[in-house]
Amino acid sequence: MDASSASRPAKLALIDDILLLLIMAVLAACGLIYEYLLSHYAGRILGAMEAAIYTMIGLMIVFMGIGAFAARGIRDPFSRFAELELALAFIGSTSVLMIAAAIGLTQSLPAYLADVLFLPTDMLPNGSPIKELQALTSYLPYVFGAILGLMIGMEIPLIARVRQALCEQHLLHNAGTIYGADYIGAGLGAAVWVSVMLSMDIQLAAALTASINLLAGLIFLIRFWHKICYPMALAIGHGILAVLVVVLIRLGPGWQQDFNNLIYRDQVVFNQASRFAQHTITERLRGSGLPPVYSLYLNGRLQFASDDEHIYHSFLVQPAMHASARQQEVLIIGGGDGLALRDILNWQPNRVTLIDLDQQLVELFRQPHVQSSLPTRVASALSQLNQNALNDPRVELMFDDAFNGVDTLLAAGRHYDVIIVDLPDPSHPDLNKLYSDAFYLKLRYLLNADGAMAVQSTSPFHARKAFVSIGLTLAEAGFRVDQYQYNVPSFGQWGWTLATLSGASGRERLSQQHQLQHGNDWLSLELMQASFAAPASLYSDIEQVKINHLGSMTLYQYHQEAWQEQTSGLGLF
Numbered sequence: 001m002d003a004s005s006a007s008r009p010a011k012l013a014l015i016d017d018i019l020l021l022l023i024m025a026v027l028a029a030c031g032l033i034y035e036y037l038l039s040h041y042a043g044r045i046l047g048a049m050e051a052a053i054y055t056m057i058g059l060m061i062v063f064m065g066i067g068a069f070a071a072r073g074i075r076d077p078f079s080r081f082a083e084l085e086l087a088l089a090f091i092g093s094t095s096v097l098m099i100a101a102a103i104g105l106t107q108s109l110p111a112y113l114a115d116v117l118f119l120p121t122d123m124l125p126n127g128s129p130i131k132e133l134q135a136l137t138s139y140l141p142y143v144f145g146a147i148l149g150l151m152i153g154m155e156i157p158l159i160a161r162v163r164q165a166l167c168e169q170h171l172l173h174n175a176g177t178i179y180g181a182d183y184i185g186a187g188l189g190a191a192v193w194v195s196v197m198l199s200m201d202i203q204l205a206a207a208l209t210a211s212i213n214l215l216a217g218l219i220f221l222i223r224f225w226h227k228i229c230y231p232m233a234l235a236i237g238h239g240i241l242a243v244l245v246v247v248l249i250r251l252g253p254g255w256q257q258d259f260n261n262l263i264y265r266d267q268v269v270f271n272q273a274s275r276f277a278q279h280t281i282t283e284r285l286r287g288s289g290l291p292p293v294y295s296l297y298l299n300g301r302l303q304f305a306s307d308d309e310h311i312y313h314s315f316l317v318q319p320a321m322h323a324s325a326r327q328q329e330v331l332i333i334g335g336g337d338g339l340a341l342r343d344i345l346n347w348q349p350n351r352v353t354l355i356d357l358d359q360q361l362v363e364l365f366r367q368p369h370v371q372s373s374l375p376t377r378v379a380s381a382l383s384q385l386n387q388n389a390l391n392d393p394r395v396e397l398m399f400d401d402a403f404n405g406v407d408t409l410l411a412a413g414r415h416y417d418v419i420i421v422d423l424p425d426p427s428h429p430d431l432n433k434l435y436s437d438a439f440y441l442k443l444r445y446l447l448n449a450d451g452a453m454a455v456q457s458t459s460p461f462h463a464r465k466a467f468v469s470i471g472l473t474l475a476e477a478g479f480r481v482d483q484y485q486y487n488v489p490s491f492g493q494w495g496w497t498l499a500t501l502s503g504a505s506g507r508e509r510l511s512q513q514h515q516l517q518h519g520n521d522w523l524s525l526e527l528m529q530a531s532f533a534a535p536a537s538l539y540s541d542i543e544q545v546k547i548n549h550l551g552s553m554t555l556y557q558y559h560q561e562a563w564q565e566q567t568s569g570l571g572l573f
Contacts, residue, residue: 024181028185059146086217095144109133301424323498331352351394432553451500453500469545
C-alpha cells in the first residue's frame with residue numbers, strides 16, 4: 001500500500017473528528033438555548049421570572065448529570081445518539097406548545113364547565129380538584145426541563161464514545177476535547193439567545209433551535225449510516241419531524257399565543273415581546289353604550305385597566321404635585337404607558353423627563369397606530385387614554401435602566417421639583433435595587449429642597465411588610481415619609497409613599513390645601529387627605545421590618561413571600 005492510500009484513512013478520520021466536534025458544539029448551543037427559552041417562558045407565563053430562571057437552569061444541570069450517568073449503560077453509541085437527537089428535536093420543538101396548551105386549557109376549564117352546565121358567572125366551578133389540576137400544570141415547564149436536561153446530559157458521553165470507537169483506541173484528552181467543543185458551543189448559543197432570540201416569540205425560537213438540532217442529527221445519521229441500526233426508519237423519522245418543525249415555525253407562534261390567551265379573563269387583542277417583557281393588551285366589551293375596558297399586562301402581571309387607572313394615577317401624581325412648592329421640572333421613573341405623564345402635563349410644567357428601560361413599550365403607547373398587529377380601534381383607545389402625552393414637545397424620553405439613568409441626570413447637574421417613581425413591584429432582583437436606600441439617596445440629590453416625591457409602594461394589604469419597608473428605606477435615605485393607600489378595583493388595596501426633604505411633611509402640606517388644582521372630576525381634596533389614615537395594625541411590628549439596603553434583597557423577599565401566600569405559588573391571573 002502506497003503512502004497516498006494510507007493517508008486517505010487518516011484524512012477521513014480527521015474529517016470525522018472535526019465533524020463530531022462541530023456537531024457537539026452545535027448541540028451544546030441548542031442545549032443552552034433550550035434552557036434559556038424554557039426558563040424564560042416559565043417566568044413569563046407563571047409571573048415569577050427570577051425564580052423560574054434559576055430553578056430551571058439548576059434543575060436542567062442536575063438532570064444533565066443524571067443523563068451523563070445513564071449514558072454509561074448504552075452499548076451502541078452510534079444508534080442511540082442518532083435516536084437521541086431525533087427525540088431531543090421533537091421535545092424541544094413541541095415542549096413550549098404543550099405547556100401552553102395544558103396551562104391555557106386548565107385555566108379556561110371552569111368557564112367551559114360553567115357553559116356546559118348552564119351555571120351563572122358567579123358560580124364557576126373553582127373547587128379544589130380544578131385548582132389542584134391548574135397548580136400541577138404550573139410544574140410542566142420544569143418537567144420538560146428535566147426531560148431535556150436528561151437528554152442533553154447524554155450527548156457528551158455518547159459523542160466521546162463515538163470518537164473513541166472510530167479510532168479504535170483510547171483517545172488522549174478525549175473528554176477535554178469534547179468539553180472544549182461543548183463550552184464553546186454553549187457560549188455561541190448564549191450569544192445567539194441574547195442577540196437574536198431574546199425578543200423573538202418563544203415558540204418560534206424553540207422550533208428554529210429544534211431545526212438546527214434536527215439538521216445536526218441528520219448529518220450524523222448520513223455520515224455513519226452503516227454503523228446505525230435501522231437507519232432508514234430514523235431517516236423517515238427525520239423527514240416527518242422536519243415537516244412538523246416547518247409547520248411549527250409558520251403556525252406554532254399563533255397556536256401558542258392562542259393557548260396563552262386562554263389564561264386571561266378578557267379577549268387578547270395584542271401581544272408583543274420585547275427584550276424585557278411580554279406585552280399583552282386585553283379588551284372587555286361592556287355593552288350599554290359603555291366603552292370597552294383595555295388592560296395592559298407585562299409578563300402576565302396587570303399594569304392597568306382603563307376603567308379604573310384614573311384612581312391609581314390620581315393617587316400617584318396629585319399628592320406629590322400638590323405638596324411641591326413648584327411643578328416646573330418633573331421626573332418620571334417608569335410609567336412608559338404615559339398615563340402618569342398625562343396627568344402631570346395638566347399642570348403645565350416646563351419640562352418632564354421620563355426614564356423607562358423598555359423602549360418598545362414606550363413606542364407602543366407613543367405611536368400605537370404604527371403597530372401593524374394592533375387593531376385600529378385599540379390604537380385609537382390607547383391614544384385617547386394617555387391623551388397623546390408621550391408626543392408632547394415638553395417631554396424628554398430616556399431609555400435606560402433607572403439606576404444608571406439617574407446617574408446621567410446627576411452628572412448633568414439636573415434638579416427636579418417633583419419626582420414620580422412608577423415602577424413595577426419589586427418582583428425581580430433587578431427591580432429590588434430600584435427600591436433600595438442607595439437608589440433613593442440618588443433621588444434625594446435630584447429633588448429640590450422644597451419639592452416632593454411619590455413612590456408606587458405595592459399593596460399594604462397583600463404585601464404589608466414590603467409596603468412598610470419602602471417607607472423605612474426612604475426615611476433611611478433622608479426623606480420625611482408619609483404613606484397612604486386606597487382601593488383600586490383592579491388591584492385591590494394599594495399604597496404609595498409621599499416623600500419630602502425639608503420644611504413641613506408632605507401630609508402637613510396637603511392638610512393646608514383648600515382646593516385641588518389641575519385635578520380631575522373623580523378625586524376630591526377630602527379623599528386625598530383621608531387616604532393617609534392607616535389601620536392600627538399596619539405598623540404594629542415596624543421594629544422588625546428591615547430596611548432594603550442595596551444588595552440585601554430584603555424587599556424582594558418580602559414581596560415574594562407575601563404574593564406566594566396569596567397565589568399559592570401559582571402566578572396566574
